[in-house]
Amino acid sequence: xxxxxxxxxxxxxxxxxxxxxxxxxxxxxxxxxxxxxxxxxxxxxxxxxxxxxxxxxxxxxxxxxxxxxxxxxxxxxxxxxxxxxxxxxxxxxxxxxxxxxxxxxxxxxxxxxxxxxxxxxxxxxxxxxxxxxxxxxxxxxxxxxxxxxxxxxxxxxxxxxxxxxxxxxxxxxxxxxxxxxxxxxxxxxxxxxxxxxxxxxxxxxxxxxxxxxxxxxxxxxxxxxxxxxxxxxxxxxxxxxxxxxxxxxxxxxxxxxxxxxxxxxxxxxxxxxxxxxxxxxxxxxxxxxxxxxxxxxxxxxxxxxxxxxxxxxxxxxxxxxxxxxxxxxxxxxxxxxxxxxxxxxxxxxxxxxxxxxxxxxxxxxxxxxxxxxxxx
Ligand SMILES: *Cc1c(COP(=O)(O)O)cnc(C)c1O
Numbered sequence: 001x002x003x004x005x006x007x008x009x010x011x012x013x014x015x016x017x018x019x020x021x022x023x024x025x026x027x028x029x030x031x032x033x034x035x036x037x038x039x040x041x042x043x044x045x046x047x048x049x050x051x052x053x054x055x056x057x058x059x060x061x062x063x064x065x066x067x068x069x070x071x072x073x074x075x076x077x078x079x080x081x082x083x084x085x086x087x088x089x090x091x092x093x094x095x096x097x098x099x100x101x102x103x104x105x106x107x108x109x110x111x112x113x114x115x116x117x118x119x120x121x122x123x124x125x126x127x128x129x130x131x132x133x134x135x136x137x138x139x140x141x142x143x144x145x146x147x148x149x150x151x152x153x154x155x156x157x158x159x160x161x162x163x164x165x166x167x168x169x170x171x172x173x174x175x176x177x178x179x180x181x182x183x184x185x186x187x188x189x190x191x192x193x194x195x196x197x198x199x200x201x202x203x204x205x206x207x208x209x210x211x212x213x214x215x216x217x218x219x220x221x222x223x224x225x226x227x228x229x230x231x232x233x234x235x236x237x238x239x240x241x242x243x244x245x246x247x248x249x250x251x252x253x254x255x256x257x258x259x260x261x262x263x264x265x266x267x268x269x270x271x272x273x274x275x276x277x278x279x280x281x282x283x284x285x286x287x288x289x290x291x292x293x294x295x296x297x298x299x300x301x302x303x304x305x306x307x308x309x310x311x312x313x314x315x316x317x318x319x320x321x322x323x324x325x326x327x328x329x330x331x332x333x334x335x336x337x338x339x340x341x342x343x344x345x346x347x348x349x350x351x352x353x354x355x356x357x358x359x360x361x362x363x364x365x366x367x368x369x370x371x372x373x374x375x376x
Pocket of ligand 1: 251253276278280320
């Protein structure tokens, strides 16, 4: 085993990003063409940021360069053993024309936690945010300004050492790319139908469910395909042990609304270690409380969901995450039952919380929590 040499703190703190932008920027017309109907994750901006890490040197060689392919050796360790983690956050155009991201330090902190779980090096939080800011500043013309549009930022890190020995890689590459995005689900804020997966699980106690790692997604795709076969839009995950407790929906956290109006109670599944701690989830817990709702974390079973709908105490269910913000859940199907959630339409509290959050993110409402981070 190679042990990592102690990192030089002074050197780490002073690592600055070398700016080497393209000599051939796109014209405004070419960019406007690419920005038409961007969809989600299909169009990328002109630059990327890369930072290297090696066991001997720590973090080094931070660069902003033109967006380009990466050269991968067939024996690259990531291709075989999947030491690969990522983040997702958005830059929003504000009414004054400025640009801001939402809680980027929360993403930076989660990225460190994911790294620890996957035996990868922890990128200093300031460097994570500096890399994201540098890319947005360079490609600021790519931040769209229509409602529901944003620049989706994808920081990620993967092993770059070459070799088939099973152990943590001694070399990694951190990369940030950006993609102008329209609404995540085509058709806007439309309720989705969900399939309760009783056959497959996303995460297990002691596993990687709380880390934002590529492997979790690889393991989830067959269940998502099954949901589609069942005529549903998305898969809902249950806990791996009892197959009884609701965990998440696809790559989003879930919220359950009990009651109506001022007396509504808003509940999200507790973070048991196999759920991904979403930043949107966390923000909504606080926003709901700000607005006077009882907001709490608890365990919710499939039976609670079905019975709550049958007796009318459960009025709304929605999913939340950076990419789609808030998406109402309209109906549920499992191998034994199916039911409509509330009226089957987007509920009033779902839409109220969605607006409250989007208004802060886009600079249309006061940000009392200091969540927005302006790109200078
Ligand atoms: C990223 C992610 C979420 C949502 O997290 P946000 O920080 O709100 O974007 C929820 N579940 C899974 C599995 C995720 O990967």
